[in-house]
Amino acid sequence: MTSRTPLTAHTLVKTYGSAGTGTTALAGVDLSIAPGESVAIMGPSGSGKTTLLHCLAGVLPATSGQVVWAGQDLSSMSERARTGLRRTDFGFVFQSGQLLPELPADENAALPLMLAGTPRAQATDTARRWLAYLGLGGMESRRPGELSGGQAQRVAIARALVGSPGVVFADEPTGALDQQTGHEVLGVLTEATRATGAALVIVTHDPGVARWCSRTVHMRDGRIVSEDRTPAAQPATPPTQPAAPATQSAPQAAPAQPGAPVAPGPWPAPPPAPTAPYGPNGTSAVGGTNLPDGVTVVPR
Numbered sequence: 040m041t042s043r044t045p046l047t048a049h050t051l052v053k054t055y056g057s058a059g060t061g062t063t064a065l066a067g068v069d070l071s072i073a074p075g076e077s078v079a080i081m082g083p084s085g086s087g088k089t090t091l092l093h094c095l096a097g098v099l100p101a102t103s104g105q106v107v108w109a110g111q112d113l114s115s116m117s118e119r120a121r122t123g124l125r126r127t128d129f130g131f132v133f134q135s136g137q138l139l140p141e142l143p144a145d146e147n148a149a150l151p152l153m154l155a156g157t158p159r160a161q162a163t164d165t166a167r168r169w170l171a172y173l174g175l176g177g178m179e180s181r182r183p184g185e186l187s188g189g190q191a192q193r194v195a196i197a198r199a200l201v202g203s204p205g206v207v208f209a210d211e212p213t214g215a216l217d218q219q220t221g222h223e224v225l226g227v228l229t230e231a232t233r234a235t236g237a238a239l240v241i242v243t244h245d246p247g248v249a250r251w252c253s254r255t256v257h258m259r260d261g262r263i264v265s266e267d268r269t270p271a272a273q274p275a276t277p278p279t280q281p282a283a284p285a286t287q288s289a290p291q292a293a294p295a296q297p298g299a300p301v302a303p304g305p306w307p308a309p310p311p312a313p314t315a316p317y318g319p320n321g322t323s324a325v326g327g328t329n330l331p332d333g334v335t336v337v338p339r
């Protein structure tokens with residue numbers, strides 16, 4: 040459920056182990072993530088990035104402080120309620136290994152919908168549309184072991200977006216990929232998330248990744264020590280790529296529209312279009328076919 044609500048953290052503290060002798064991973068974090076915003080979380084190893092992501096996503100309960108989403112304080116919810124919220128409101132992309140090896144790509148991508156009660160046929164149909172949109176048309180039946188690392192991450196992105204989440208959380212999503220593949224996957228992730236209007240939170244060590252986001256927060260010793268805003272996040276589409284004709288049934292992803300901003304800086308050329316051919320009824324900037332039915336494009 041894409042939502043026009045911010046995700047906020049108030050004086051967030053997380054201590055592992057017992058108070059006094061434990062490790063304080065978050066020492067009072069305040070953060071507000073606007074709807075549709077993309078935020079990179081950077082900082083040295085051990086500074087608390089993954090812990091912050093997990094607390095924001097309701098994976099970990101905070102020791103004190105609040106995480107507020109859609110008017111609810113995640114910290115005060117039961118584990119069961121948080122699990123339900125994660126399934127309906129949030130999407131996740133991890134570094135690698137999160138796909139179920141025995142399932143084909145379409146069923147892997149359909150899992151959040153099936154867990155939420157959508158009938159299998161309907162869920163896999165929606166998942167296939169996402170796979171096509173992300174440039175994986177024709178690969179729906181492949182199991183993770185039959186996909187490249189970049190293709191597997193696209194399946195993971197499809198799985199993160201299939202339920203139209205309000206926020207997508209990504210922890211080093213390109214960390215296991217070579218640089219070029221990582222850039223392609225990042226372009227797909229940022230653009231596809233942007234097209235749905237979801238916010239994106241990425242933990243990364245790679246300053247190149249951060250340049251694709253609208254904001255970067257820098258952490259040290261469990262605190263946010265500085266922030267910078269990217270003047271204009273780079274679209275995943277090469278500026279020279281012709282825009283596909285828009286049709287009523289195929290709303291264009293926002294970054295592919297004329298006039299989309301181009302970020303300055305040394306970040307390499309935008310990722311090339313994925314391998315799938317452009318669709319006859321309009322195209323997405325990530326190279327597949329139309330956005331899946333029911334997905335509303337929310338320009339930023």
Ligand SMILES: Nc1ncnc2c1ncn2[C@@H]1O[C@H](COP(=O)(O)OP(=O)(O)OP(=O)(O)O)[C@@H](O)[C@H]1O
Nearest residue numbers: 055056062063064083084085086087088089090091
């Ligand atoms: N399950 C845990 N039990 C105890 N301490 C933990 C646990 N998870 C993390 N920590 C500690 O909390 C601190 C923050 O860890 P965290 O993984 O959030 O940092 P990070 O910035 O994501 O690091 P990295 O970049 O290396 O992944 C570290 O000191 C770490 O050792």
